Amino acid sequence: MDLSEKRNESPAGQVGNVVKSCIEERTNKDWIRDSGETKTDAEYSKKSCINTQTSQDRRRSGEKQTEHKEKTIKRRRNEDKHIQKESQAEKTSKDGSIERRKLEEGQIVKENQAEKTSEDERIKSRGFEEGQIEKESQAEKKSSKDARIKRRRVEETPLQMENLAYKKTSEHESYKIILLEKQKKKITEENTKGTNIEQKEERNKRSRAEDPLESGSIQKRPCLDIERPAPLDINSYNFHTILGRGGFGWVMLASFRPNKQLVAMKILKKKSEKNDCHAIAKEARLLKISRECAFLCHSYAVFQSELESFFVMEYASGNSLWEMILRERKLPTSRIMFYTAEMVVALQFLHSKGIIHRDLKPENILIDKDGHIKICDFGIAEENIIGQRTAHGLAGTPGYRAPEILLNEDYNAAVDWWSFGVTMYKMATGVMPFSASGSIQKQLYTIIMKPPNYPCDMNEEMLDLLPKLLEIDETERIGLNGNIREHAFYSNINWEDLENRRLETPFQPGMPPLDDVEEYPMTFSPQSSNERNNLKDFSEVDPNWNWQE
Structure with a gap:
């Protein structure tokens, strides 16, 4: 390509070509005007020249806009790549920290396991040492025990020999002593024949005094050694329901087991605020007196435990x-x-x-x-x-x-x-x-x-x-x-x-049948022979109560 072509292709050359063409067109229009053409054609050519120039300007501005858009797109892509690189770098750093944490935790677990194994070994060694100590102490005890036994045997041998000798020498004397005691016993039996009746009465009084249902004596006897009549034993009764309750205690519907009779059991606490031994004993006396009247509630039996007093009365079913x-x-x-x-x-x-x-x-x-x-x-x-x-x-x-x-x-x-x-x-x-x-x-x-x-x-x-x-x-x-x-x-x-x-x-x-009432569990204090808590001459049974039938 020669120099003239390059000039024509350059922006200045293009402008020159446009001007040249416009001049040529102008000369042509002049020629046409001279040749009798109309004025409108010249104006048309001038407008087309201007339109061409404006279209070129638009093309240039569009190219500039496209270039600007491409630059912005490239810049955005570069920024996105930079952001992705930073995020990847952060991710890799996080993964690294996680792996580092895992490694640290694994190291801690290993250390704990190592400490545990060392502790187990210490425990085993300690147990072994303790076992060894126990074995040694047992061996020492055994050896010392054997030594003591041998020493005792050595010491006891002469004593046994002395005892045998003493027995042999004193056997004859002991026989004489036995004969003398027998003779004395016969003499005392003959002398005490007249006082047997008095001794029997004293023994009867003593047995009554020792009864835990009455006033206790100084020499106490276990409650299991004394046989109580069934009406005076709390275990002879089943309890079913509460008939009444108040400050005095409560009244229970009970049944006497031997004859399956329904009774009313009044239970008073000995140590309550409203009850005292005097009031309880008074009520027992009045219930005994009321047996003489058909329209007074009377008792079949009265007895006591360590903390309670019991009144067995007739049950009024109405x-x-x-x-x-x-x-x-x-x-x-x-x-x-x-x-x-x-x-x-x-x-x-x-x-x-x-x-x-x-x-x-x-x-x-x-x-x-x-x-x-x-x-x-x-x-x-x-x-x-x-x-x-x-x-x-x-x-x-x-x-x-x-x-x-x-x-x-x-x-x-x-x-x-x-x-x-x-x-x-x-x-x-x-x-x-x-x-x-x-x-x-x-x-x-x-x-x-x-x-x-x-x-x-x-x-x-x-x-x-x-x-x-x-x-x-x-x-x-x-x-x-x-x-x-x-x-x-x-x-x-x-x-x-x-x-x-x-x-x-x-x-x-x-009277309701016994099968229609359910049992009600009750617990009471034991029937002991405690002198302090027992009422004197308290327990007794109505002689007219046919409880054995």
Whole structure:
């Protein structure tokens, strides 16, 4: 390619060519104009020249833009490669650190294993050393023991020889001594023939004193050496359910194993706040006395353990009068007359023995299997109230207390007839005649200022009897003043037949079969001969209880 061609291809040459062509076109247009062409053609050629120039400018700008884009793309690719290299470098560094950590952990594990093996070796060596020491000590002990045995044998040999010699020499003398002792024994037997009866009595007294069910003696005997009658052994009873519970202890439904009889077992703690030995012994005495009355709850047997006292009583399967009132609200007059007549017999019997109950209420009046009433719970009863003797102190249940008790005065058996009247009113109406709430002063104010409201449909004879029972002046109260049996309310009662339980009862609850009750596990303290905790002359069995049948 020559120099002229290169110039033409260069940008300056291209511009020159364009100018040259424009001049040629101009000359051509002049020639055309001279030859008679129109002016519009010249203008058209001028516009085409300008368009060509602008298209070239656009081409150049487009090329510049493409070059710029290619540069930016290359720069971005270079940056991406640099970032990838950095990320790979970081990854490799992480992998290296992980591998380094693994190596370090493996090294630690190896070191731990090495330490463990060294520790095991130390333990083995220590065990071996200890075993060696034990063997040596055993060998020393054995050798020393053998030496001691040999030494003893050497020492004992002359002693044995001396003993044999002594035996041979003293054998004849001992024979003489035996003969002399036999002669003395015969003489003493002849001399003590007259005192055999006294010795037997002393031995009997000693055996009774040593009985753990009674007061213990100084020379104690194991409880297993003494055979107790079955009624006095807690192991002769199975327990089934709780019948009642209070501050005094609790009452359990139990069965006596020998004859499978259901009984009520009252259990009192000897060391509780509300019980003491005096109160427990008093209740045992009163339960024994109550056997003489058919309408008092009595005991079949009483006995004790180290911490408890047990009262085996007849089971009243008809529950209490309180539950009957709660269930029926008001009782028929005929039933009230029958039950209260039996209560009259029971109270008159207690008062004749100098006993006041002090807590007569429907909860303490039970119905037995034949439908007769049984007054129970002599825990706060008072003894020896005979003639002019009186009792003192707050006792009884709120609502059933006589006004003389609330006034903190001395009182006598009249308090039981007041409680009897409150109970009769409760049976007839289902409510209390006086409020049992509030302080003692408020209860006393209610009794004095607010007499009970008697229903208009109440039986006339009962309406006459109740005010006489609820008389504030105890000296005028019927029961203590006058014979209550002669009142018109009991005109249809044959008292002799009633006392002998010959009258027909309103209903007979019967006795549930033993198979219908489940066992209730109970544990008690042992029946020991501890003198401190045993009550003197406490345990006994009702002679009329046919427990062996």
